[in-house]
Amino acid sequence: MKNPDTLEEAPAIDDSRIRLVDRVAIRFAGDSGDGMQLAGTQFTNTSAIFGNDVSTLPDFPAEIRAPAGTLAGVSGFQIQISSDDIFTPGDRIDALIAMNPAALKANLADLAGGGILIVNSDEFTPANLKRAGYAENPLESDLLADYRVHQIPITTHTVEAVKEAGLGSKESARCRNFYALGLVFWLYDRPLETTQNWIRRKFGKREDIARANELALHAGYNFGETAEMFALRYRVEPAKLPPGRYRNLTGNQALAIGLVAATRLAKKTLFYGSYPITPASDILHVLAGYKHFDVRTFQAEDEIAAVCSTIGAAYAGAIGVTASSGPGIALKQEAIGLAVMTELPIIVIDVQRGGPSTGLPTKTEQADLWQAIVGRNGECPVAVIAPMSPADCFEAAIEAVRIATRFMLPVMILSDGYIANSAEPWRVVKAADLAPIEIRHATNGGDFKPYQRDDHGSRPWAIPGTPGLEHRVGGLEKAAITGNVSYDPDNHQRMINQRADKIDRIAHEVPPQAVFGDTTGDLLIVTWGGTYGAARTATQRLQAQGASVSHAHLRWMNPFPANLGEVLGSFKHVLVCELNMGQLQTLIRGRYALDAEGLHKVKGRPFMVSEIVDAAERVLKAPSKSTGTHKSNGGVA
Amino acid sequence: MSAPLTLKDFKSDQEVRWCPGCGDYAILSAMQKALADLGVSRENTVFVSGIGCSSRFPYYMNTYGFHSIHGRAPAVATGVKCANPELDVWVITGDGDGLSIGLGQLVHAIRRNLDFKIILFNNRIYGLTKGQYSPTSETGKVTKSTPDGSLDQPLNPLTVALASGATFVARCVDADVKHMQEVIARAAAHRGTAFVEVYQDCNVYNHHAFEYATDKKQRPDHLLYLEHGKPMVFGAGSDRGIRLDGLRPVVEKLDNGNQDGLLKHDESVHDPTLAMFLARMKHPEFPEPVGVLRAVSAPTYERRLMAQVQAAVEKRGNGDLDDLFNSGDVWDAK
Numbered sequence: 001m002k003n004p005d006t007l008e009e010a011p012a013i014d015d016s017r018i019r020l021v022d023r024v025a026i027r028f029a030g031d032s033g034d035g036m037q038l039a040g041t042q043f044t045n046t047s048a049i050f051g052n053d054v055s056t057l058p059d060f061p062a063e064i065r066a067p068a069g070t071l072a073g074v075s076g077f078q079i080q081i082s083s084d085d086i087f088t089p090g091d092r093i094d095a096l097i098a099m100n101p102a103a104l105k106a107n108l109a110d111l112a113g114g115g116i117l118i119v120n121s122d123e124f125t126p127a128n129l130k131r132a133g134y135a136e137n138p139l140e141s142d143l144l145a146d147y148r149v150h151q152i153p154i155t156t157h158t159v160e161a162v163k164e165a166g167l168g169s170k171e172s173a174r175c176r177n178f179y180a181l182g183l184v185f186w187l188y189d190r191p192l193e194t195t196q197n198w199i200r201r202k203f204g205k206r207e208d209i210a211r212a213n214e215l216a217l218h219a220g221y222n223f224g225e226t227a228e229m230f231a232l233r234y235r236v237e238p239a240k241l242p243p244g245r246y247r248n249l250t251g252n253q254a255l256a257i258g259l260v261a262a263t264r265l266a267k268k269t270l271f272y273g274s275y276p277i278t279p280a281s282d283i284l285h286v287l288a289g290y291k292h293f294d295v296r297t298f299q300a301e302d303e304i305a306a307v308c309s310t311i312g313a314a315y316a317g318a319i320g321v322t323a324s325s326g327p328g329i330a331l332k333q334e335a336i337g338l339a340v341m342t343e344l345p346i347i348v349i350d351v352q353r354g355g356p357s358t359g360l361p362t363k364t365e366q367a368d369l370w371q372a373i374v375g376r377n378g379e380c381p382v383a384v385i386a387p388m389s390p391a392d393c394f395e396a397a398i399e400a401v402r403i404a405t406r407f408m409l410p411v412m413i414l415s416d417g418y419i420a421n422s423a424e425p426w427r428v429v430k431a432a433d434l435a436p437i438e439i440r441h442a443t444n445g446g447d448f449k450p451y452q453r454d455d456h457g458s459r460p461w462a463i464p465g466t467p468g469l470e471h472r473v474g475g476l477e478k479a480a481i482t483g484n485v486s487y488d489p490d491n492h493q494r495m496i497n498q499r500a501d502k503i504d505r506i507a508h509e510v511p512p513q514a515v516f517g518d519t520t521g522d523l524l525i526v527t528w529g530g531t532y533g534a535a536r537t538a539t540q541r542l543q544a545q546g547a548s549v550s551h552a553h554l555r556w557m558n559p560f561p562a563n564l565g566e567v568l569g570s571f572k573h574v575l576v577c578e579l580n581m582g583q584l585q586t587l588i589r590g591r592y593a594l595d596a597e598g599l600h601k602v603k604g605r606p607f608m609v610s611e612i613v614d615a616a617e618r619v620l621k622a623p624s625k626s627t628g629t630h631k632s633n634g635g636v637a
Numbered sequence: 638m639s640a641p642l643t644l645k646d647f648k649s650d651q652e653v654r655w656c657p658g659c660g661d662y663a664i665l666s667a668m669q670k671a672l673a674d675l676g677v678s679r680e681n682t683v684f685v686s687g688i689g690c691s692s693r694f695p696y697y698m699n700t701y702g703f704h705s706i707h708g709r710a711p712a713v714a715t716g717v718k719c720a721n722p723e724l725d726v727w728v729i730t731g732d733g734d735g736l737s738i739g740l741g742q743l744v745h746a747i748r749r750n751l752d753f754k755i756i757l758f759n760n761r762i763y764g765l766t767k768g769q770y771s772p773t774s775e776t777g778k779v780t781k782s783t784p785d786g787s788l789d790q791p792l793n794p795l796t797v798a799l800a801s802g803a804t805f806v807a808r809c810v811d812a813d814v815k816h817m818q819e820v821i822a823r824a825a826a827h828r829g830t831a832f833v834e835v836y837q838d839c840n841v842y843n844h845h846a847f848e849y850a851t852d853k854k855q856r857p858d859h860l861l862y863l864e865h866g867k868p869m870v871f872g873a874g875s876d877r878g879i880r881l882d883g884l885r886p887v888v889e890k891l892d893n894g895n896q897d898g899l900l901k902h903d904e905s906v907h908d909p910t911l912a913m914f915l916a917r918m919k920h921p922e923f924p925e926p927v928g929v930l931r932a933v934s935a936p937t938y939e940r941r942l943m944a945q946v947q948a949a950v951e952k953r954g955n956g957d958l959d960d961l962f963n964s965g966d967v968w969d970a971k
């Protein structure tokens with residue numbers, strides 16, 4: 001695979017100004033009101049429809065409108081497009097579009113040497129420079145000497161270009177994101193059609209705004225064409241994705257669609273009770289638009305009511321789902337225990353964000369693993385699945401519903417802010433190809449026992465409205481079989497065992513742990529959740545260098561796949577890479593008594609491929625296994 | 638059809654474990670009797686409760702039952718009703734469960750007007766945790782946790798319900814079982830959230846808290862039995878009534894039984910002012926009203942929810958998974 005940083009090596013094609021490259025990573029950055037998420041999303045969709053593999057990383061501030069022009073208000077959207085499979089949005093960016101000085105300051109460090117830097121020079125006023133903390137104008141210093149800098153008065157050009165649409169000056173200037181987008185479309189030889197269509201759909205009712213945005217888009221494109229400012233253009237050819245129909249999905253969208261699909265496969269009603277929280281709210285927004293699927297959404301008064309309504313809905317026979325992020329999950333935990341005790345199938349989604357407490361609401365982290373697996377009072381196991389990518393959220397949602405209803409217990413889906421907001425192509429499936437989810441409700445007949453277990457160890461799902469099955473459930477310990485309240489010591493032990501046993505049985509129901517690469521060797525990189533992409537890319541790189549490195553990515557976090565111990569034991573070193581301080585590492589050490597090492601990072605951002613490569617190389621070079629000392633700064637511990 | 642159900646059919650096989658003499662027994666049998674008389678079906682009836690002495694109630698009803706967690710019964714019941722609007726759902730709670738830890742859930746369930754009935758057993762004490770003051774305990778209450786007297790002002794369950802926009806608000810006392818059955822029947826017939834406060838004697842930790850209202854001799858002088866459209870008259874010989882003086886209710890001794898000028902009860906008036914000042918009438922200055930303070934009709938939450946689902950199906954057709962999968966910008970890779 002070619003390094004996108006060494007563009008010079010690329011061959012020229014038909015148009016002598018266009019170079020073919022395998023991959024390119026671009027970041028749009030501006031003030032949170034500058035429309036950068038929109039520009040990034042449009043670039044993503046156009047590239048995906050063009051046929052590239054795409055991977056994105058939106059990065060926005062927690063404040064809706066932080067003071068304009070400040071570092072706190074910078075909003076960015078990174079996208080990598082490729083003619084190969086890619087798994088990450090890229091470590092370094094090849095091009096940066098900085099709409100103001102603060103955006104330049106916050107993002108410059110990630111731009112590769114020799115990279116393209118497009119700045120909106122209109123915004124480099126003394127006041128804005130001061131707001132961004134620049135003592136002198138970087139455009140006039142040698143700070144940018146390493147980059148190919150293009151200073152363009154984007155606002156001025158935009159206002160001029162959209163004149164005929166007849167908007168006010170403020171509204172005119174607001175079209176500058178489309179100007180920038182048009183320019184980048186030209187630079188990377190993309191068609192304008194998808195965005196044009198989108199503009200017409202979106203602003204159909206405001207003819208003037210639609211017109212202005214289109215004018216700005218074209219003006220940006222034409223500027224690239226005519227200004228002769230850019231020596232080269234770049235093209236990334238379509239990727240060889242497996243044939244089929246594709247669409248882009250973010251993790252939150254994929255979860256929503258997956259839940260609707262799962263509910264249909266189970267011939268059930270989806271009840272979704274949740275309380276707004278970043279970064280999970282989008283799932284509620286999406287599902288609220290699916291009422292024609294008999295999706296019943298309920299915005300509860302708080303996190304506790306959200307999960308409790310979900311439990312009530314499950315009790316009454318619906319597929320009950322609730323979602324939140326770390327702080328909200330903490331509030332829900334008592335009720336999740338109730339669902340464990342009453343053995344009702346609910347789905348709890350945790351879109352993890354930086355913690356503790358309110359933490360970093362818009363940044364990603366994987367530090368809720370312990371909270372998910374053991375964060376409740378008592379011996380209170382739930383099943384936990386962690387999707388590995390945005391598109392995988394679709395599958396994970398269906399699996400979660402399948403397991404929850406088969407084993408009559410809560411299943412937690414551990415997503416994260418990175419997966420939730422980034423997008424990647426999802427291969428559209430046919431509904432008829434999805435396996436139905438069989439639900440067996442208890443029916444009247446004979447002597448009904450609410451806690452009589454079947455061959456999965458599950459109790460019957462007996463729903464109100466069924467004659468003859470009237471029974472009582474609750475949070476007090478249940479007597480085995482009858483489900484009556486019981487304080488009997490032996491019964492308590494037995495019920496604890498039975499609830500744990502259900503989790504163990506799931507291990508045989510889910511696929512065995514797969515290994516990417518040889519099944520024995522020097523090093524096994526172990527990851528879970530959203531770190532999949534960086535670890536897979538790192539493994540490929542290390543393997544290409546001839547290193548004896550394999551990768552095991554876990555999806556089921558509780559229970560672990562039945563063969564995991566065997567897989568881990570076949571390597572000299574095990575390196576667990578996770579965006580926390582060693583939560584999976586500790587679980588693996590405890591469970592398998594093996595000396596797993598860890599790469600830990602809690603900076604609110606995903607791993608870079610290079611960080612994992614470096615850590616792996618350090619482990620491989622180490623003379624022997626050592627538990628090492630704990631280094632908090634991304635070091636191996 | 639099988640024979641009509643009787644009180645006994647609503648008794649579960651579980652041994653009732655409240656303290657002997659507890660007011661909860663009377664409420665339980667009033668409920669069982671009322672449901673038998675109403676002819677409801679056991680399989681369509683669900684009792685949901687929180688935590689506390691009162692919340693053991695579902696175990697003793699031979700219906701569906703859910704003993705949930707502290708304060709959250711209204712939220713559990715909300716999910717039950719959204720999933721299956723056809724069920725008859727009763728929420729059983731207490732002054733601690735409903736007005737302390739679960740106040741948020743109570744208020745929000747009421748404001749949505751979900752079609753379930755909430756019975757709040759008010760004994761003005763924490764029973765299950767052995768006798769601490771509760772949100773309805775009078776200021777200065779001496780308990781284990783407040784040896785020098787409590788500092789909090791009590792909450793009034795009925796004004797909380799009214800302030801939340803309750804469409805049905807009623808009160809009864811455990812000692813008057815017949816009246817309690819009537820109130821339960823009225824609540825059952827209401828479409829929307831029905832809120833019923835029951836004065837309940839905790840004879841272990843707060844005995845006689847409501848003696849003025851429950852003692853047979855004192856009851857007529859201290860309770861105002863509300864009847865829709867009737868003048869507000871009370872007292873052993875029906876010798877007193879309630880009259881408005883400006884914006885304030887006042888007690889008036891009747892002159893030869895003359896009820897002219899007395900306030901007439903109107904439970905159906907949409908403006909909650911009348912119900913609110915009835916709810917605020919407190920012993921000993923006033924007789925305390927029992928019966929139905931307010932019963933107005935309004936669309937229920939689940940009916941409106943299902944109407945939205947129905948409208949969406951009519952507008953967009955019954956959802957099709959393949960349409961959903963293929964929506965948005967799609968492209969084909971060859």
Ligand code: SF4
Pocket residue numbers: 654655656658659660661690691760764765838839840841842
């Ligand atoms: S403690 Fe009080 S309320 Fe609880 S059961 Fe005993 S008497 Fe009844």
